Amino acid sequence: MTFQEAVNKIFATGLVPDGYNGNRAKCGFAWDPQSKLVLHVFDFGYCASPYLPPCDSQEEAAWMLQNHPLAKEYITNYKEINPLKVAEVKEPRLFIGHMATGISYCDREVEEDADYKKLAFLPYDTLELEIRRGCPLDLQQAIIADARTLQGRKGEHYQVTTSGQTVLLGSKP
Numbered sequence: 080m081t082f083q084e085a086v087n088k089i090f091a092t093g094l095v096p097d098g099y100n101g102n103r104a105k106c107g108f109a110w111d112p113q114s115k116l117v118l119h120v121f122d123f124g125y126c127a128s129p130y131l132p133p134c135d136s137q138e139e140a141a142w143m144l145q146n147h148p149l150a151k152e153y154i155t156n157y158k159e160i161n162p163l164k165v166a167e168v169k170e171p172r173l174f175i176g177h178m179a180t181g182i183s184y185c186d187r188e189v190e191e192d193a194d195y196k197k198l199a200f201l202p203y204d205t206l207e208l209e210i211r212r213g214c215p216l217d218l219q220q221a222i223i224a225d226a227r228t229l230q231g232r233k234g235e236h237y238q239v240t241t242s243g244q245t246v247l248l249g250s251k252p
């Protein structure tokens with residue numbers, strides 16, 4: 080996708096950390112159907128979102144920008160340019176649950192033992208992704224991409240409860 084194509088596909092705007100002294104930069108958000116990545120589009124260029132896994136549609140990308148934990152943490156002043164009808168937005172197939180000991184990845188479309196089928200788990204203490212046998216390849220790729228965002232934060236304190244309790248990521252060798 081060229082820069083101009085990315086500019087033409089912007090469907091929302093917001094502010095993201097610019098990497099300098101805690102300042103924020105205005106950013107457009109576009110979805111690339113070929114790579115399935117959400118793009119951050121700036122005045123000078125664009126890049127793949129460091130906060131989001133690949134998405135299957137622009138609607139899913141919009142949902143992720145508003146609901147994914149890392150997007151909520153880093154993106155502010157989110158505003159859709161062409162608002163989507165919320166009733167038409169289908170929840171993504173991959174469920175990502177932030178639990179007390181790690182992140183659980185499940186398939187919303189398959190039920191097992193009266194719950195979503197468990198596909199993978201990323202423990203906070205080791206940050207070693209445990210993918211279960213039978214995990215669909217497309218979801219496996221999304222899980223790996225999402226896990227990498229947290230694995231890249233090894234050594235940081237990560238909040239795991241609403242009361243402020245934190246864990247040290249990758250603290251167990």
